[in-house]
Amino acid sequence: MPRFIRRISLFLLVVLSAFFARAQDESSRRSASGVEERYAERASSSILLVYDGKRVEPGLERLLLSALEQSYADLVQDFGSGPVEKVVVVVYAERDFQASTQAPAWADGLFDGRVRVPARGITGVTPELLSVLKHEMTHSFVHFRAKGRAPTWLQEGLAQVEEGKTSAPFASALAGSYAARGTFALQGLEGGFTGFSAPQARGGYAISLAAAEMLRDTRGFGAVAHFLDLLGDGSLVEDAMRETLRADYPRLESDLADWLKLRAR
Numbered sequence: 001m002p003r004f005i006r007r008i009s010l011f012l013l014v015v016l017s018a019f020f021a022r023a024q025d026e027s028s029r030r031s032a033s034g035v036e037e038r039y040a041e042r043a044s045s046s047i048l049l050v051y052d053g054k055r056v057e058p059g060l061e062r063l064l065l066s067a068l069e070q071s072y073a074d075l076v077q078d079f080g081s082g083p084v085e086k087v088v089v090v091v092y093a094e095r096d097f098q099a100s101t102q103a104p105a106w107a108d109g110l111f112d113g114r115v116r117v118p119a120r121g122i123t124g125v126t127p128e129l130l131s132v133l134k135h136e137m138t139h140s141f142v143h144f145r146a147k148g149r150a151p152t153w154l155q156e157g158l159a160q161v162e163e164g165k166t167s168a169p170f171a172s173a174l175a176g177s178y179a180a181r182g183t184f185a186l187q188g189l190e191g192g193f194t195g196f197s198a199p200q201a202r203g204g205y206a207i208s209l210a211a212a213e214m215l216r217d218t219r220g221f222g223a224v225a226h227f228l229d230l231l232g233d234g235s236l237v238e239d240a241m242r243e244t245l246r247a248d249y250p251r252l253e254s255d256l257a258d259w260l261k262l263r264a265r
């Protein structure tokens, strides 16, 4: 590869790092029980919004709930159905989110059975807050379908796809990385990202996003949802993959490399 292309790739990786530094989350299970009991609640048919009533304006709570309902409806379109139980969304309007949840410093939200988002000093439903809410709500849909057995790369990939992110800006950097190493090491991303450093997490989120986009574009959302169902029924990841996604890990990665190369042009 010519040196200037390598430089551009490196630059893209830096841009990518900055891009991903913003809105990451961590979906590991950790208890923050006892915190939200003191919070006010507001519910719709599918969502229970839990927040600190002292700091969220009445008008804002309605806006939040309606934004959440819209995200929920979008997700039902893609996934075919939503969780049986209400999605509980805890908005940290007053308490410190990081301190209350022990989320990693790079996390912008958390799903541990409940959607948890920081919104200190919240005055409106910003596009950034909407992205975080939709990202975390996707985790609740994936969790419901796969009964908590979806690999982390797919959970995080789908959550980013749903919040509207694209891997296009770093397709060539990722393709270059595959060409150099012969693998994306996706299988190593089945477990949680909790122990990752910020740069490791950024890399993990980037490849997860690309993999989920590729599956959506080449297999379709229905096949991905079926994959989640089989995992929920107890199938092993690669068994379910062969049945629904026409792939095992090596095939998935080579398809992903081809897909990235096309997008990098």
Ligand SMILES: [Zn+2]
Residues within 6 Å of the ligand: 024, 025, 026, 027, 135, 136, 139, 155, 156, 159
């Ligand atoms: Zn996430």
